[in-house]
Amino acid sequence: MHCAQALANQGGFHLSYKEHRKEYDIYYRELNKDILKEKAKEYRENNKDKINAKNSERITCECGCTSRKDKIFQHQKSSCHQKLMEQKNKSKRDLTDEELDVFFRTTYPFQNYPKGILITSYAQTI
Numbered sequence: 640m641h642c643a644q645a646l647a648n649q650g651g652f653h654l655s656y657k658e659h660r661k662e663y664d665i666y667y668r669e670l671n672k673d674i675l676k677e678k679a680k681e682y683r684e685n686n687k688d689k690i691n692a693k694n695s696e697r698i699t700c701e702c703g704c705t706s707r708k709d710k711i712f713q714h715q716k717s718s719c720h721q722k723l724m725e726q727k728n729k730s731k732r733d734l735t736d737e738e739l740d741v742f743f744r745t746t747y748p749f750q751n752y753p754k755g756i757l758i759t760s761y762a763q764t765i
């Protein structure tokens with residue numbers, strides 16, 4: 640017997656529909672784990688381009704960097720983001736593209752950025 644049901648029978652303890660539903664969902668997912676996994680895989684295969692396009696969309700972080708959408712959380716945990724936020728808070732305004740450019744060229748000089756291109760205008764996922 641379902642343990643929730645057993646509980647309900649014992650003490651007149653009634654599970655709400657929502658709780659029942661939750662239990663059922665867990666049970667269902669467990670039972671159909673492989674099928675669901677297959678389906679998810681199939682979906683990813685069929686929509687590879689769509690998913691890829693969505694993930695590679697670039698968004699601008701609050702620190703001024705641009706990052707791939709699927710990498711933004713990673714970026715926000717990076718030292719680069721922390722340092723930029725520090726600078727931003729110190730100057731109490733958004734950093735300009737030039738300031739960001741100087742920041743990257745001086746903080747990460749080993750990256751060998753091409754000369755004459757503002758670093759922030761292209762890939763920035765440090």
Ligand SMILES: [Zn+2]
Pocket residue numbers: 700701702703704714715720723
């Ligand atoms: Zn950032």
